[in-house]
Amino acid sequence: MPDRDVIELLGVRAKGYHGVLDFERRDGQDFVVDVLMGTDLSRAGASDDLADTVSYAEIAAAVVARIEGEPLDLIEALAERIAGDVLLRPEIGDVEVVVHKPQAPVGVPFGDVRVRMRRTRRSAVVVALGSNLGDSTQTLHDAVDALRAHVDLTAVSRTYATDPVGGPEQPDYVNAVAVGTTSLTPWALLTALHGIESGHGRTREVRWGPRTLDLDLVTYGTTGGADETRLVAPVLTVPHPRAHERAFVLVPWLDADPDARLRVDGEVRAVAELVTALDTTGVRAVDGR
Ligand SMILES: Nc1ncnc2c1ncn2[C@@H]1O[C@H](COP(=O)(O)OP(=O)(O)OP(=O)(O)O)[C@@H](O)[C@H]1O
Ligand SMILES: Nc1nc2c(c(=O)[nH]1)N=C(CO)CN2
Structure with a gap:
């Protein structure tokens, strides 16, 4: 809206x-x-x-x-x-x-x-998707479809089965990343993401605990460009403050966009380079490619 x-x-x-x-x-x-x-x-x-x-x-x-x-x-x-x-x-x-x-x-x-x-406005956005409750692969496909109402998607990664990082003992996740452009402001897009999460029965209980669907806004605007958006507030921080250390975000993101870039500690970095510093053994493409 x-x-x-x-x-x-x-x-x-x-x-x-x-x-x-x-x-x-x-x-x-x-x-x-x-x-x-x-x-x-x-x-x-x-x-x-x-x-x-x-x-x-x-x-x-x-x-x-x-x-x-x-x-x-x-x-x-x-x-x-x-x-x-x-x-x-x-x-x-x-x-x-x-x-x-x-x-x-x-x-x-x-x-x-x-x-x-x-x-x-027409702004580039990157959204990370995760799920580890219910039929996670189906949930991610449905979530990508729901996302299309708010974002013109230019690429969607393969889905990855990933070892859980942080939080309590919990099932493996399915993760993916979607890349596109939107006419929504960052806050309006976040509200839309929350709406899609709730539509899949998401409730917020344990931090980093199991969830039917998690949608994170990874970047907004073109990293390194005039419209790159940097926000630091509890309600919305972009770039997502933990994206750079999460193989379950960076590996799918690179699959969707081999030229992806992310600002880390003030510096624009190639995601391809950031990934080399991470342990990626817990991140496996679901279709085996
Ligand atoms: N870039 C962002 N993307 C999504 N939510 C964000 C972002 N920055 C801040 N938030 C806020 O974080 C709150 C908690 O989100 P959520 O429950 O998805 O966290 P989490 O998935 O458990 O942890 P993490 O943020 O480490 O992935 C949300 O209500 C949202 O307002
Ligand atoms: N593998 C994996 N681990 C996680 C994930 C996730 O999406 N994938 N999300 C979390 C909180 O957002 C916490 N840990």
């Missing part, structure tokens, strides 16, 4: 040098920008903490930097860049940008000229 809350920042004005005509590049003129950001304000509404939302002052500064920055021919191009900047904030699910050019050289008297642009 798209976010229903909106932060509206209207009438940000600054002088820029955008335009096709020589005198526009030479003399400059005012540009006015409105930004409407679709988001979920319930966390900030409950916590009263700026860290749980997007500061409109930060967005306003980014808009002014674009208006005053590299001159562009078209207000369409200016709007596109502003939309891209706004969507780098993981809290924003979609954005509408209006760029007004009230002193545009139109040639006749006019009220305003503006472009209106709507953009939705």
Whole structure:
């Protein structure tokens, strides 16, 4: 479900040098920008903490930097860049940008000229799946199907039978990793993952204890890219803080994406390299390949 809350920042004005005509590049003129950001304000509404939302002052500064920055021919191009900047904030699910050019050289008297642009986020995500109660292989297949409602999957690993790591004595796990893109924010995706877990009878009792289905968000955004998302909070930490030490995550992930990368202690590392440092004997591809 798209976010229903909106932060509206209207009438940000600054002088820029955008335009096709020589005198526009030479003399400059005012540009006015409105930004409407679709988001979920319930966390900030409950916590009263700026860290749980997007500061409109930060967005306003980014808009002014674009208006005053590299001159562009078209207000369409200016709007596109502003939309891209706004969507780098993981809290924003979609954005509408209006760029007004009230002193545009139109040639006749006019009220305003503006472009209106709507953009939705599309972020790379990696989800790890695990199960060790019930028909785990079937559960993982069903969970991948359910995931398709929220993530456009580009690759799904083979399933792996894995020795349990941590927790009480418990049955072997079946693990897999799915890779794709989503229009959901990290928090909306986490809610969707919890919904799929509950749909499979998941309850949270013993830490690292047996479970019908566990879905972890391993990474959000492109590791090493401008949209890489790093969050540290009990409700959501990405990259997943234990993914780098778990062969039951890295081996399937590498199967789905041989070029996978993960940030560990601040450094971007190839998953292929991280795996070489781990004991992988407890991780066996189910179909034997
Ligand atoms: N990257 C993440 N992916 C999934 N859950 C996360 C993540 N970061 C924080 N959490 C939070 O962790 C809480 C506990 O999740 P869960 O019960 O799946 O933990 P676990 O599987 O027992 O342990 P682990 O996190 O080590 O796999 C969730 O309610 C969720 O809000
Ligand atoms: N092999 C294996 N061990 C685990 C797993 C898992 O998915 N596979 N999940 C855990 C908590 O999330 C704890 N231990």
